[in-house]
Amino acid sequence: xxxxxxxxxxxxxxxxxxxxxxxxxxxxxxxxxxxxxxxxxxxxxxxxxxxxxxxxxxxxxxxxxxxxxxxxxxxxxxxxxxxxxxxxxxxxxxxxxxxxxxxxxxxxxxxxxxxxxxxxxxxxxxxxxxxxxxxxxxxxxxxxxxxxxxxxxxxxxxxxxxxxxxxxxxxxxxxxxxxxxxxxxxxxxxxxxxxxxxxxxxxxxxxxxxxxxxxxxxxxxxxxxxxxxxxxxxxxxxxxxxxxxxxxxxxxxxxxxxxxxxxxxxxxxxxxxxxxxxxxxxxxxxxxxxxxxxxxxxxxxxxxxxxxxxxxxxxxxxxxxxxxxxxxxxxxxxxxxxxxxxxxxxxxxxxxxxxxxxxxxxxxxxxxxxxxxxxxxxxxxxxxxxxxxxxxxxxxxxxxxxxxxxxxxxxxxxxxxxxxxxxxxxxxxxxxxxxxxxxxxxxxxxxxxxxxxxxxxxxxxxxxxxxxxxxxxxxxxxxx
Numbered sequence: 357x358x359x360x361x362x363x364x365x366x367x368x369x370x371x372x373x374x375x376x377x378x379x380x381x382x383x384x385x386x387x388x389x390x391x392x393x394x395x396x397x398x399x400x401x402x403x404x405x406x407x408x409x410x411x412x413x414x415x416x417x418x419x420x421x422x423x424x425x426x427x428x429x430x431x432x433x434x435x436x437x438x439x440x441x442x443x444x445x446x447x448x449x450x451x452x453x454x455x456x457x458x459x460x461x462x463x464x465x466x467x468x469x470x471x472x473x474x475x476x477x478x479x480x481x482x483x484x485x486x487x488x489x490x491x492x493x494x495x496x497x498x499x500x501x502x503x504x505x506x507x508x509x510x511x512x513x514x515x516x517x518x519x520x521x522x523x524x525x526x527x528x529x530x531x532x533x534x535x536x537x538x539x540x541x542x543x544x545x546x547x548x549x550x551x552x553x554x555x556x557x558x559x560x561x562x563x564x565x566x567x568x569x570x571x572x573x574x575x576x577x578x579x580x581x582x583x584x585x586x587x588x589x590x591x592x593x594x595x596x597x598x599x600x601x602x603x604x605x606x607x608x609x610x611x612x613x614x615x616x617x618x619x620x621x622x623x624x625x626x627x628x629x630x631x632x633x634x635x636x637x638x639x640x641x642x643x644x645x646x647x648x649x650x651x652x653x654x655x656x657x658x659x660x661x662x663x664x665x666x667x668x669x670x671x672x673x674x675x676x677x678x679x680x681x682x683x684x685x686x687x688x689x690x691x692x693x694x695x696x697x698x699x700x701x702x703x704x705x706x707x708x709x710x711x712x713x714x715x716x717x718x719x720x721x722x723x724x725x726x727x728x729x730x731x732x733x734x735x736x737x738x739x740x741x742x743x744x745x746x747x748x749x750x751x752x753x754x755x756x757x758x759x760x761x762x763x764x765x766x767x768x769x770x771x772x773x774x775x776x777x778x779x780x781x782x783x784x785x786x787x788x789x790x791x792x793x794x795x796x797x798x799x800x801x802x803x804x805x806x807x808x809x810x811x812x813x814x815x816x817x818x819x820x821x822x823x824x825x826x827x828x829x830x831x832x833x834x835x836x
Contacts, residue, residue, distance in 0.1 A: 408424060408458075409421050409422065409423055409424070409464070409466050410422060410424065410425075410456040410457065410458055411456065411457045411458070412428060412454065412455075412456060412467075413454065413455045413456070413457065414452045414453070414454055414479055414480055415452050415453050416453075416455075417479075419467075419475060419476075419479060420467040420472075420475065421464045421465065421466050421467060422456075422466065422467055422472060423466055425456065427469065427472070428454070428456075428472070430469075431469060431472040431473045431476055432449075432450065432476060434473050435450075435473045435476040435477045435480075435482075436448075436449065436450070436482065438473065438477065439477055439482055439552055443484070443500075443552055443555065444500070445484050445485070445486075445500060446484070446485070447482045447483070447484050447552065448482070448483045448484065448485075450476070450480040450481060450482050450483075452479070452480040452481050481551050482551055482552050483549050483550070483551060484549065484550065484551070484552060484555065485547070485548075485549060486498045486499060486500060486547075486548050486549065486550050486555060487499050487500070487501060487502045487504070487505045487545055487546070487547060487548060488505070488545070488546055488547075488548035488550070489505050489508065489509065489543065489544075489545055489561070489565070490542075490543070490544045490545075490546050491541065491542070491543055491623055491624055492541045492542050492543075493542065495546070495548050496564075496565075496623050497556060497561045497564055497565060497623070498548060498550040498554050498555055498556060499555070499556060499557075499558065499561055500555060502545055504558050504561075505545040505561070506545055507558055508558045508561040508562050508565070509539070509543065509545070509565075509624075511558070511562045512562055512565050512566060512624060512626065513537050513539075513626055515562070515566055516626050516628060516674070516676065516677050517534055517537060517628055517630075531632065531633065532630050532631075532632045533630060533631050533632070534628060534629075534630050535629045535630055535631060535671075536627075536628070536629045537626065537627075537628050537629075538626070538627050539624055539625065539626060539627070540624070540625035540626070540627050540675065541624075541625070543624055564623060565622060565623045565624050566622055567620055567622065568620050568621045568622040568623045570618045570619065570620050571618070571619060571620075571621065572600075572616050572617070572618060572619075573616075573617050573618075573619045574614045574615065574616060574617070575590075575614065575615045575616075575617050576612060576613070576614055577609045577610065577611055577612060577613040577614075577615065578611065579611050581609065582607070582609065583597055583598070583604075583607055583609065586615065590617055590619075592617075597615070597617075600615070600616045600617060600618055601615050601616050622676060625675055625676055626675070626676055627673065627674070627675050628673070628674045629671065629672070629673050630671070630672050630674070631669060631670065631671050631672075631685065632669070632670050632672060633667065633668070633669045633670075634667070634668060634670075635665060635666070635667050635668075635690070636665070636666055636667075636668055637663045637664070637665060638663055638664030638665060638666055638689070638691075638692075638693045639663055639693065640661035640662055640663050640664065640693035640694055640695060640696055641661070641693065641695045641696070642661065642695070642696045642697075642698055643695055643696070643697050643698070644697075644698050644699075644700045645658065645697060645698070645699050645700065646699075646700055646702045647699040647700060647701055647702065648701075648702045649701075650699060650700070650701025650702070654700075654701035654750060654803050655698050655699065655700055655701065656698070656699045657696065657697070657698055657699075658697040658698060658699050659695075659696060659697035660694075660696060661693065661694045661695050661696025661697075662693065662694045663693055664689065664690075664691045664692050664693035664694075665689075665690040665691040666687055666688060666689045666690060666691075667687070667688045667690055668684060668686070668687045668688075669684075669685045669686040669687075670682055670683060670684055670685060671683045671685055701803075716755075716834070717754040717755045717782070717800070717822075717831075717834040717835055718752065718753075718754050718755065718800050718801055719743075719754070719835055720743070720751050720752050720753070720754050720782075720784060720818060720820055721743045721745050721749060721750075721751055721752070721807065721818045721820075723743045723744040723745045723749075723817075723818075724743070724744045725741050725742065725743055725744075726742045726743070726744050726817060727741065727742035728741055729741050729828075729830040729831060729832065730830065739821055739828040740783065740785075740819050740820050740821035740822070740828070740831060741819075741820050741831050741832070742817045742818070742819055742820075743817060743818045743820060744817050745807035745816060745817055745818055746807060746816055747788055747806075747807060747808060747809070747816045748788060748789075748806050748807060748808075749806065749807040750803050750806060750807075751772075751784055751787060751803070751804055751805045751806060751807060751818055752800075752801050752802060752803055752804065753774055753782075753798045753799065753800055753801065753802045753804050754774070754782045754800065754820075754834070754835075755774070755776045755782065755800045756776065756798070756799050756800050757774040757775050757776040757777065757782075757797075757798060758774065758775050758795065758796070758797055758798075759772065759773070759774055759792045759793060759794050759795060759796045759797075759798060759804075760773045760774065760775045760781070760794065761773035761783075761794065762790050762792050762793050762794050762796075763790070763794075764810070764811075765785070765811075766811070767811050767812035768783070768785035768786065768811050768819070769785060769786045769787065769808070769809075769810025769811020769812070769813060770785075770786070770787040770788065770789070770790055770805070770808065770810045770811070771783065771784065771785045771786075771787065771811075772784045772787065772790055772792060772804050772805055774798065774804070779824055779825040779826075780822065780823070780824055781822075781823040781824075782820070782821065782822055782823075783819075783820070783821035783822075783823065784804060784805060784818060784819075784820060785811065785818070785819040785820075785821070786807075786808055786809055786810050786811050786813045786816075786817065786818065786819050787805040787806060787807070787808045787810060787818075788805075788806045788807060788808025788809070788810065788816075789805055789806040789808065790804070790805045791803055791804055791805050791806070792804045792805070822834055
């Protein structure tokens with residue numbers, strides 16, 4: 357039984373001759389007749405291949421139904437000539453392995469000559485003699501000529517140092533003088549072969565060498581990191597990060613968890629050694645003098661200072677425009693800095709407690725109490741004490757602690773909350789200005805803000821509260 361597809365052509369000859377060898381008792385006349393028959397079958401096979409439609413395969417993949425072997429041979433030569441003309445280089449004979457099979461039905465649409473030429477140009481491997489840029493022995497980029505390849509390498513250098521090797525250029529206040537400009541590792545231009553599709557223009561080659569190829573690297577999640585911070589640090593969106601890690605569920609990450617990141621690295625590294633001379637500021641020193649006429653946390657400038665100026669020459673080594681080493685070669689002071697003198701307040705008011713509470717607190721503001729804790733306010737009672745003060749008077753921390761609020765807070769207006777530990781929080785409300793930030797550590801008597809009338813307030817004063825384990829308590833338990 358013959359399969360619905362059978363290979364035809366020269367492959368039929370050995371099969372038929374092997375069959376003849378099994379017939380040992382035939383007379384010479386019969387053998388001669390059999391040989392003649394074999395030759396006629398082979399000739400018929402070639403004739404069929406040449407003139408009957410067959411299925412064309414390239415490297416085992418079906419291309420389509422073609423008129424015959426001669427039609428394919430003609431189309432191959434036409435395709436080779438057209439490709440040579442298109443790219444301006446002589447193209448060799450295609451190296452793809454072609455074969456033919458006969459369709460059992462013998463039906464189907466036959467590819468027209470023009471269409472066959474187009475298909476062959478696109479589907480087959482057409483080798484051409486080119487020049488490659490080899491990096492550490494591996495051919496990476498292919499160009500049409502040796503000159504183009506060398507020009508591409510120079511263009512890569514120029515991308516990092518605009519004026520090229522040995523040139524200088526303005527950079528802010530100073531200039532840069534290039535001493536050496538070299539590729540890292542072994543970079544060479546060598547003869548090579550590639551396909552028409554693998555050939556790059558000079559600009560394409562430069563871009564490929566600068567941006568390189570994407571590769572997968574792994575990132576180990578550290579304490580405090582989130583999807584957002586990892587994405588931000590690697591110039592990605594959270595959506596892109598999730599796409600690279602399809603196994604991620606939700607937003608939670610575990611310390612030590614490994615994430616995949618796509619990272620593009622240049623194909624070549626350019627190492628530049630340069631000298632640069634710049635003028636830099638010399639920061640002026642600051643001296644502090646204690647002053648008991650100022651509240652602790654207050655500062656006033658007694659004598660203004662000014663920065664100095666120096667001229668510095670550096671030798672800098674860069675890899676792909678990233679500084680890897682910086683040496684100071686020469687430094688000349690052009691102007692000495694002038695020391696600034698600052699008065700630093702030490703004035704502190706401390707009151708002893710009269711029972712209850714968790715420790716001694718200082719008064720946040722010196723002034724008359726205009727409204728006591730617990731007084732009736734219509735449907736509610738006053739949750740703190742109001743201390744009279746003028747707009748802008750300093751408000752100080754009542755005790756050591758950490759700032760947990762430093763912002764506008766509803767009817768409190770501008771408000772600061774300090775956590776003192778053991779469940780005790782002090783609150784300072786209706787401020788005109790806030791001089792601290794969340795997370796900042798403060799000591800008793802440090803300046804934290806200024807008296808004001810923000811929020812629901814009828815005049816300048818400080819509303820001061822003490823909150824113990826989430827409940828308001830009388831500040832007088834802590835203040836004399």
